[in-house]
Amino acid sequence: MSDNNKTVVDIDRSVYDIKDVENEQDFYRMEDGFTEDIVRKISEEKHDPEWMKEFRLNSLKLYNELEMPDWGPDTDELDMNLISSYVRSKTDMKGKWEDVPEDIKNTFERLGIPEAERESLAGVGAQYDSELVYHNVKDEVADQGVVYTDMESALTGEYADMVHEYFMKLVPPTDHKYAALHGAVWSGGSFVYVPKGVKVDIPLQSYFRLNAAGAGQFEHTLIIVDEGADLHFIEGCSAPKYNVANLHAGCVELFVKKNARLRYSTIENWSKNMYNLNTKRALVEEGARMEWVSGSFGSHTSYLYPMTILKGDHSTMEYTGITFAGKGQNLDTGAKVVHQGKYTSSLISTKSISKSGGIGTYRSSVIINKEAKHAKTSVSCDSLMLDSISRADTIPGMDIRTDDADVGHEAKIGRISDEAVFYLMSRGLSEEDARAMIVSGFANPVSKELPLEYAVEMNNLIKLEMSGG
Amino acid sequence: MDLKMKVNHLPALTYRFLKSNDSEIDLKDINIEDTVSPDPEDVPSGVTVEKNVSEADVAKLFQAAKDKIKSKDKGLAGPNGDTFPLNKGQIIRSGMGIEVDNLMDEMKVLSTVITAGEGVKATEPIHIRYSLADGDCTLGRQVICAKKDSEITVIMEYDSEAEANGLLGISTRLLAEEGAKINLIKVQMLSEKQVHFDDIGGVVDDRADIDVITMQLGAGKTWHGCCVNLLGKNSVFNNHTGYLCRHEQTYDMNYIADQYGEKTESNMVFRGVLLDKAEKTFRGTLDFKAGSSGSVGDEQEDTLLLSPDVINRTVPVILCQEEDVDGRHGATIGQLGDDTLFYMQSRGIDEDSAKKLMIRARMESIARMIPDEAIIVRIQQFIRTIL
Numbered sequence: 011m012s013d014n015n016k017t018v019v020d021i022d023r024s025v026y027d028i029k030d031v032e033n034e035q036d037f038y039r040m041e042d043g044f045t046e047d048i049v050r051k052i053s054e055e056k057h058d059p060e061w062m063k064e065f066r067l068n069s070l071k072l073y074n075e076l077e078m079p080d081w082g083p084d085t086d087e088l089d090m091n092l093i094s095s096y097v098r099s100k101t102d103m104k105g106k107w108e109d110v111p112e113d114i115k116n117t118f119e120r121l122g123i124p125e126a127e128r129e130s131l132a133g134v135g136a137q138y139d140s141e142l143v144y145h146n147v148k149d150e151v152a153d154q155g156v157v158y159t160d161m162e163s164a165l166t167g168e169y170a171d172m173v174h175e176y177f178m179k180l181v182p183p184t185d186h187k188y189a190a191l192h193g194a195v196w197s198g199g200s201f202v203y204v205p206k207g208v209k210v211d212i213p214l215q216s217y218f219r220l221n222a223a224g225a226g227q228f229e230h231t232l233i234i235v236d237e238g239a240d241l242h243f244i245e246g247c248s249a250p251k252y253n254v255a256n257l258h259a260g261c262v263e264l265f266v267k268k269n270a271r272l273r274y275s276t277i278e279n280w281s282k283n284m285y286n287l288n289t290k291r292a293l294v295e296e297g298a299r300m301e302w303v304s305g306s307f308g309s310h311t312s313y314l315y316p317m318t319i320l321k322g323d324h325s326t327m328e329y330t331g332i333t334f335a336g337k338g339q340n341l342d343t344g345a346k347v348v349h350q351g352k353y354t355s356s357l358i359s360t361k362s363i364s365k366s367g368g369i370g371t372y373r374s375s376v377i378i379n380k381e382a383k384h385a386k387t388s389v390s391c392d393s394l395m396l397d398s399i400s401r402a403d404t405i406p407g408m409d410i411r412t413d414d415a416d417v418g419h420e421a422k423i424g425r426i427s428d429e430a431v432f433y434l435m436s437r438g439l440s441e442e443d444a445r446a447m448i449v450s451g452f453a454n455p456v457s458k459e460l461p462l463e464y465a466v467e468m469n470n471l472i473k474l475e476m477s478g479g
Numbered sequence: 480m481d482l483k484m485k486v487n488h489l490p491a492l493t494y495r496f497l498k499s500n501d502s503e504i505d506l507k508d509i510n511i512e513d514t515v516s517p518d519p520e521d522v523p524s525g526v527t528v529e530k531n532v533s534e535a536d537v538a539k540l541f542q543a544a545k546d547k548i549k550s551k552d553k554g555l556a557g558p559n560g561d562t563f564p565l566n567k568g569q570i571i572r573s574g575m576g577i578e579v580d581n582l583m584d585e586m587k588v589l590s591t592v593i594t595a596g597e598g599v600k601a602t603e604p605i606h607i608r609y610s611l612a613d614g615d616c617t618l619g620r621q622v623i624c625a626k627k628d629s630e631i632t633v634i635m636e637y638d639s640e641a642e643a644n645g646l647l648g649i650s651t652r653l654l655a656e657e658g659a660k661i662n663l664i665k666v667q668m669l670s671e672k673q674v675h676f677d678d679i680g681g682v683v684d685d686r687a688d689i690d691v692i693t694m695q696l697g698a699g700k701t702w703h704g705c706c707v708n709l710l711g712k713n714s715v716f717n718n719h720t721g722y723l724c725r726h727e728q729t730y731d732m733n734y735i736a737d738q739y740g741e742k743t744e745s746n747m748v749f750r751g752v753l754l755d756k757a758e759k760t761f762r763g764t765l766d767f768k769a770g771s772s773g774s775v776g777d778e779q780e781d782t783l784l785l786s787p788d789v790i791n792r793t794v795p796v797i798l799c800q801e802e803d804v805d806g807r808h809g810a811t812i813g814q815l816g817d818d819t820l821f822y823m824q825s826r827g828i829d830e831d832s833a834k835k836l837m838i839r840a841r842m843e844s845i846a847r848m849i850p851d852e853a854i855i856v857r858i859q860q861f862i863r864t865i866l
Contacts, residue, residue, distance in 0.1 A: 081492035081500070081560035342559055346494075371559050375494055380787065395802040398769060402799045403558045407497040410791040410812055413753075413784035417812035419795065423767075425802045 039222065040096035046070060049194050052096050056162060056197065061174065069183040069193025076187040083311045083340040083369070088255050088285045095195040097222040135160065135216040137198045137229055145200075151210060157203040158214055161230050164201035173201065176232055180263040180291045180319075188259045188287040188313075192228050196261065199229035204239040204270075213242040213275075213461065218260070220284070226257040233263070235270040235298075242273040244461065255310070256284045264292035266300050268322065273301040277464055280308035282338055287313045296322030296351065303459045304331040305468060306343050315373060317346035320354035320382075331360045332456040332468075335368030335400065344374040344391075344406075349382035349415075358389045361456055363449065364400035371403045376410075376417070383414040393423040394452055482506040484578040486676070487704050487733035490764045491798060492560030499760055499794045501562075502731040504702060506674060509616050509646055514588040516619040519633070520606040525599030526631060531589040537622055538570045540592070540654060544682040545571065547710050551739045553769045558798050571652055573680030574704020574733045579650055583620055588650075590620040595629035595659070604632040604664070604851055609647060611639035611669065616646040623651065625659035625687070632662040634851055637669055638697075644672045647698075653681035653689055657711065660688040664849050668861045669697040671726060676702040685711030685740070692848050695722040695730060696861055706735040709743035709774075718747040721845030723838065724757035725865065733762040734778075738804075742773040749780045750845055752838045753789040764796040765806045772803040780810040783841060785834060835866050 040048055049070050053063040078085060135145045135158070147158040157169065164173050183193035200216045220227040235241050245262075258280060266272045272292070280286055286309040292300045302316050318327040329345040347356040362370040372391045393402035404421045426448050434444035450457075450469055457465040484504045492500045519528050557563055566577045573579065595601055611617060625631050637647055647669060655661045661681070669675055675698040681689050689707055707716040716736050724730050736745035745765060753759055765776035782791055795808040815837055823833035839862055846858045 079495070081494065083559050340559070369556070369559070373493060375497055393797075393799065395799060395804075398772070398800070398802040399555075400800075400802075401556070401558065403491060404797040404808075405491055405493045405558075405560075406795060407493050407499055408791070408793040408810070408812070409497060409499075410784065410793075411789070413787050413789060413814045415784070415813055417810065419793075419808075419810040419812075421795070421797055421808050423797050423799050423804065423806040425804070 038097070040094050042094050042224065043091045044070065044073065044095060044191065044195065048095060052195055052197065055096070057166065059166065059170070062165065065178070066194050069190045072183050073187060073190035073194055076190055078187055082313050082342050085285060085311060088257065092224055092254065093257050094222070094225045095228065096197055097225045135200045137216065137218045147214070154208045154210070155205040156208060156210055157201065159201050161199040161201050161232065169201060169203065172203065172234070173232065176234065176263065176265060177230070178261070178263070180265070180293055181261050181289050185289065189261065189289050192230070192259050192261045192289070195226070196228045196230045198227070199231045199260070202233040202241070202243065204235045204241045206236040207238040209240040210242070213244045215244040215246065217246045220256055220258065224254045224256065226259060229260045231260070231262040233272065234265045235267060235272045237268045238270060239267070240271045242275070245274070245276045246279070254283065256281070257287065258284055259287045261288070262290040264300070266292060266294045266298040268295045269297040271299045271301070273303065275303040275460060275464070277305045278308055282308060282310050284309045285311045290316040292316070292318045292327070294318060294320050294322060294325040294327060297324045298322060299325070300327045302327070302329040302331070302345065303456070304329070304343070305456065305460070305464070306331070306333040306341055309341060310339060312341040312343055314343045315346050317348070318356065319348045319350060320356065321350050323351040324353045325351055326354065327356045329358045329360070330456050330459045332453055333360070333362040333370050333372070335362070335364045335370035337366035337368060340369040342371040342373055344372050346375045347377070347387065349378040349385040349387065351382060353384045354382055355386040356388070359455060360391045361453055362391070362393045362402060363396065363452070364393070364402040365396040367399045369401040371405060374406045376408045378410045378412060378415045378417070380411045382412060385412070386416045387418070389419045391421045392452070394449070395423070395425050480509060480511070482509055482582070484582060486575040486578055486702055487731055487762060488562040488565055488576050489733070489762050489794060489796065490562055490735055490766060491558035491796060492562060493794065497792065497794070499762060499792050502702060502760065504676065506646065511586055511616045511618055511646070513615060513617040514586055514619070516591040516621060517607055517609060519591065519593055520608070521603060522605055523601040523603050525596050526601050526605065527594045527596070529592045529594070532592045532622070533589060534570070534584060537590050537592070537652070540622065540624060541571050541652070541682065544654065544708070544710060548708065548739065551768065551770055555769055555800060569680065571680040571682055572706045572708060572737065573650070573652070573678045574706045574735055575676065575678035575702060576704065579648070579676065579678045582648070583618060583650055586618055588618045588620045590622050592622040592624060593631070593633065594624040595626060595631035597626040597629060599626070599629045601629070601631045604634045607633065607635045609635070609637045611643055611645050611647060611673065613640055613643040614645055615643070618648045620650045621652070622654070623661055623663065624654045625656060625661045627656045628658040630660040632664070632850060634664040634666070634849070634854065636854065637667045637675070639670045639673055641670055642672060643670045646674045648675070649677045651679050653679065655681070655683045655687035655689050657685045658687060659684070660690070662690045664692045666694045666849070666854060666858060667697055667701070668857070671697060671699045671728065673698045674700045679705040681707040681716070683707060683709050683711060683714035683716060686713045687711055688715040688717070690717045691719070692845065693720045694842070694846055694858060695720070696858070696865070699728055701728070701730045703730070703732040706737060707745070708737045708739065709745065710739050712741045714740050714743050716745045719845050719848055720749045721842050722751040722759070723842055723862065723865070724751070724759055725754035727756045729758045731760045735764045735766060736776055737766045737768065738771045738774045738776060739768045740771060743771055744774065745776040747778040750841055752783045752785060752841055753791060754785045756786070756788045758790040760792040762794045762796070763808065764798060765808065766798040767801045767804045767806060769800040771801045774801070774804045776804070776806040778808040780812070782812045783837065784812065784814050838862070838866065
């Protein structure tokens, strides 16, 4: 093996790393830290209804009481007193792309968001720091009654009651410390409602960009897919790299009603100074289906385990995920599922790749409750080590409380086999291309679940990784 | 005295709500009187037995192994939620952890050291029998040491009077030197009113081998831990555990293969049945340390659930800090397949009999590996009685 292939360098992420200078004239920045005064100020800034103000203050109280988990990556270097909870451009959200301020527009242009909207999306939301700067949904989709709007508008507009009914009911602030923090300082995010029986043929997408140094992003995504409806929602995230810590503690709550289907795809490419402490949860009712596709490429530290509660009989879920942990990264990712209804089934399939000293941990839980008769679950996790200075750990947990369940679990950990490389080289490939091809093949079950443009992007990332350039 | 210990720490912690990170032994008002291990029986020539050995002297036996582990420590970060540091004070890492050692030290339990001399191949097994009467609270410590190129087989059997109350706590440490082989068999058939814990810590040097077979059939509450440190090149650890839990029995286990050396091999099989309101927690970890290139590890768990009221927790962990390894684990948990039942019924066997047959077959698949026909018969009788 040549040394070239032993040295795997970081992804070329220059396009994501272009920083836009945020001056006081154009941007409003809340002072650093998380205090009652700050929470009150955010609430005031956002013209919260009274219940939301109380909700924020109670959440802050919980945040101060709850402890950090002792089982995940170390977060000691994240100094919460140096994080600003709220940064926004002094411009309102726009419904037309040409109205978005030039510097922000340039950032999203570089990331290809408007182009994607034109070509393959039903609607787009673009959040810059703490607030959405652009939101648009195609007329034909809006005409079907699909609601796709920013959370703030939903909170005070015609969907206020619906938001009040669902907001942080699935992920209550008592869930964990960062869910409580989210409840206290949340800002931005999207609200989606797909009416009964409506099938949205092309995906909706939200893109989150955290541009400010030393800031937190706490967007809230609330999606309700009503009975028999169908939606594919894509979430993308990125940030330029700073040498101070940034924090992302978003929250995603998904309600999939009877016989509905929701696919939620995420490409996470935060910069490597980001602490990504995100919470995602779906409640799936009778006969409904939840599909997660998740790619974790960025962040310094991640805690990310999308959870599915299979509440209704015959409800199903499928989770397909891939995690790349490179130099300086500690990515602790996986999935959680709770089987509650009868004849429910879950399928979890993950891949993780560790390289250049990165730590990749697959962590999961499968709970089958006593009532979940005839539940079926299958978990498969594969890890690939690309060198001997990295870590790849697999920590799955299962709690089965009925005999009437069928549980299968398998995990594998290994390396690229020399025989496979040799075989491909004997067919005329260079060693570098052979290794890249093997890693692409390893990631294929995930990339084939992604929309084409994302799959191409992922394969490009793999090639970049493997070529050392 | 009251006994409170945190044991069976998962090597890398996970979500608290799974309640699998460790287990607590909490016993009130127990009276531990017996701390003398029974004499080993059928000791073949070439094998020596030394009784009442102090911890200081046991520590000397394991010093070279401890130094070797230290020399292999490359100072790299452990897994997220690493619990390795909790048990660093042990003479050798065990499955249940340091609090068992602390209890044994506090109760001044001395060890019986059984040693197979260099090159000695002891083909016949040595027997250690614990037979408990009602009210007995007993602790015991053994060290089994196989010198270079030797082989030794030790069978430990625990039983008690029917309905006997009491406690049996055992700590067994194993040292297999270069080219040596230790076969350790533990068969537990205590009354359901007994509380039992059994802790194993082992070290395996170059080309050496530790094989452990465990049958857990009795006791109301059982904790079992086993950690084997595969230190030497081409060292091997094989484990086969069979368990049958019924009524309100609980069984909590923690198995760890710490693979340090090059080309080490671990193979762990767990086969069990849960009935009635039984509760079982299984933790099994393959830990490929930096430097363990060429190593392989496999753990397989197969659990048959035969009641709607059982609780089964499973945490099969793989930790890896080495590129050139092959590790895998698999778990199959569920009830008897419809095909199996249908086949049995088509042969005139009713559902209840079919289940009993499958339980016996499952248990015997492990029991049959024990090199002592008399014990196999006793296991068969015990299973027949409880079913």
